[in-house]
Amino acid sequence: MKAFLASARWDTLRRSFWLLPALAMASGGLLAWVIGTLDQGIDLNLGVVEFNDPSSARQLLQTIATVTVTVIGISFSVTVVALQLASQQLGPRVLRTFQADALNKFVLSLFLGLFVYCLVVLTLDNPAGHTVPELAVAVAVVLATVAFAAFVAFIHNIVESLQASTMIRRIAADGQRALDERFPGAIGSEPEDGRAAAAQARGRAAGHAAREVHAPRAGFAVGVDGRQLMEAAKDDDLLVAQRLPLGDFAVTGTVMALVWSRDEVDEDTANRVAAAFQLEDERTVVQDAAFPVRQLADVALRALSPGLNDPTTAENAMDSLADMLVRFARSETPSPVRVDDGGNPRFLALVPQLHDLVKLGFDQVRVAAEGHPGVAARLIELLEQVERIAGAEGRGATELRRQRRLLRDQLDGGLPAAA
Numbered sequence: 001m002k003a004f005l006a007s008a009r010w011d012t013l014r015r016s017f018w019l020l021p022a023l024a025m026a027s028g029g030l031l032a033w034v035i036g037t038l039d040q041g042i043d044l045n046l047g048v049v050e051f052n053d054p055s056s057a058r059q060l061l062q063t064i065a066t067v068t069v070t071v072i073g074i075s076f077s078v079t080v081v082a083l084q085l086a087s088q089q090l091g092p093r094v095l096r097t098f099q100a101d102a103l104n105k106f107v108l109s110l111f112l113g114l115f116v117y118c119l120v121v122l123t124l125d126n127p128a129g130h131t132v133p134e135l136a137v138a139v140a141v142v143l144a145t146v147a148f149a150a151f152v153a154f155i156h157n158i159v160e161s162l163q164a165s166t167m168i169r170r171i172a173a174d175g176q177r178a179l180d181e182r183f184p185g186a187i188g189s190e191p192e193d194g195r196a197a198a199a200q201a202r203g204r205a206a207g208h209a210a211r212e213v214h215a216p217r218a219g220f221a222v223g224v225d226g227r228q229l230m231e232a233a234k235d236d237d238l239l240v241a242q243r244l245p246l247g248d249f250a251v252t253g254t255v256m257a258l259v260w261s262r263d264e265v266d267e268d269t270a271n272r273v274a275a276a277f278q279l280e281d282e283r284t285v286v287q288d289a290a291f292p293v294r295q296l297a298d299v300a301l302r303a304l305s306p307g308l309n310d311p312t313t314a315e316n317a318m319d320s321l322a323d324m325l326v327r328f329a330r331s332e333t334p335s336p337v338r339v340d341d342g343g344n345p346r347f348l349a350l351v352p353q354l355h356d357l358v359k360l361g362f363d364q365v366r367v368a369a370e371g372h373p374g375v376a377a378r379l380i381e382l383l384e385q386v387e388r389i390a391g392a393e394g395r396g397a398t399e400l401r402r403q404r405r406l407l408r409d410q411l412d413g414g415l416p417a418a419a
Contacts, residue, residue: 017099020109028113032120032136039133057137058122064144065118071151072111079104082158089308090167091298100170101161107154110147117143164313168299172320174285175292179324179331183246183287184349187226188338191345197337201345204239210258211265213240215250219279222246223287224349226338229276233346236269237262241348247288250279289328289352293361296321304368304375311375314365318375321361322382329354329390354390355399358383362403370410380407 121136160166191197221244233240244256256277259265283291296317303313338347362379369375387400 017105017108020105021112024109024113025116028116029120031113031139032117032124035136035139036121036124036133039135054133057133060137061118061122061140064140065115065122068111068115068118068144068147071148072108072115075108075111075151075154078155078158079108082162085162086167089162089302090164091295091302101157103157104154104161107147107150110143110150114140114143114147164299164303164310165316168296168313168317168320171292171295171299172324174295175289175324176327178285178287178289178292179327181287182289182331182334184224184226184336184338184347184351185334187224187347187349188230188340190335191337191339191343194335194337197335197339197343197345201239201337201348204345205241205260208260208262210241210260211270212255213257213259213270213274213277215244215252215254215256215277215279216274217279218249218251219281220247220249220283221256221277222280222284223278224347225276225278226347229273230338230340230346232269232272232276234340236265238265238269238273239345239348240273242350244277245350245352247283247290247294290357290360292324293321293357296324297361297365300365301368304365304372311372314369314372314375315378318361318365318379318382322386325354325357325361325386326389328357329386329393329395354395358386358399358403366403366407366410369407373411376407376411380404380411383407 118140121133121140124133124136223246224242229240232238239260241258241260242256243258244250244254250256257273259270259273261269283294285291299317300314300321302308303310303317333351334349336349336351337345338349340346362383366376366379369379383400383404387397387404390397390400
């Protein structure tokens with residue numbers, strides 16, 4: 001599934017702090033060489049940056065480089081402090097959202113590129129008869145002006161990013177992206193008749209013994225490479241049933257899937273199926289719609305802890321969580337039965353259901369809200385709103401009613417621990 005691989009790689013690159021700075025440093029060195037070459041070949045008189053001797057130009061470049069290094073150190077220090085504060089106030093799982101902030105990485109990259117540019121210009125040979133590299137110095141001045149203007153935006157962005165509402169909004173945006181690529185919609189094809197395809201799959205599974213496919217290592221199940229899975233299933237005429245839900249942690253040897261074949265499933269075939277299940281050290285939102293729910297619930301739990309005692313932030317996080325549940329209920333649910341080009345069922349997916357997300361998002365927060373009647377009352381209102389919209393969409397509301405009943409018991413002095 002090219003879409004999954006592209007999304008997973010883009011998500012990894014989007015959160016990396018090395019790619020953009022590395023490109024900026026390489027670009028800075030290349031730009032310095034190009035500008036320096038032009039400066040040596042063409043005697044320009046810009047009338048903007050003029051020096052009486054080359055030493056003054058070198059001194060200006062050295063000053064820009066020195067100040068740039070100082071600002072880079074400050075920027076990294078501010079970023080580390082911001083990450084620490086965000087982790088303490090909102091939970092460690094929100095750091096991946098902070099890592100994806102494009103402006104922070106752009107500013108750091110701009111200063112690193114400027115520093116490399118100044119170094120390369122300073123090391124270029126100055127041929128006899130050419131006094132001052134005016135074009136190179138003028139470009140350095142322009143880049144420095146742009147970089148320091150961006151630094152002001154960087155400080156503003158850091159301050160804004162530390163606000164709980166900003167992080168909650170970014171997590172909700174990640175949740176929307178997960179709904180747009182809802183699992184397992186990109187794997188194989190949608191069957192024309194879902195019930196007939198499911199019956200066909202059950203009939204085939206009943207006639208053959210299944211082989212278990214185990215996790216080769218420990219890690220979070222972050223996605224399924226549909227292209228690789230469907231190729232393996234078609235080549236060996238397989239039916240694969242997922243047993244490890246996305247987002248769950250698999251220890252080595254965990255059963256990830258069951259495989260049925262008309263012949264015995266050999267080790268190579270089992271390994272091909274296992275390779276289609278992506279295991280990573282951290283969860284992502286590429287196919288895992290439950291992860292943003294978990295993040296929002298973590299923010300609410302941290303806000304309701306005695307150390308922070310910030311019920312307003314908890315309510316804001318649960319408001320966004322409820323909105324995500326509403327959008328989940330209104331979105332089209334892909335069929336868990338995925339078929340190949342010939343209409344043969346090949347993959348039975350574990351599709352996340354609304355009641356699973358409701359339980360994940362409200363269970364722990366409901367217990368933590370016991371000492372906060374206002375938050376508990378707000379949770380009841382949110383559950384009622386989600387239940388009303390889910391009912392209109394034909395979704396089950398059993399878990400929504402259960403959560404609401406337990407919350408009312410808490411407000412009435414019941415014993416939530418027993419539940």
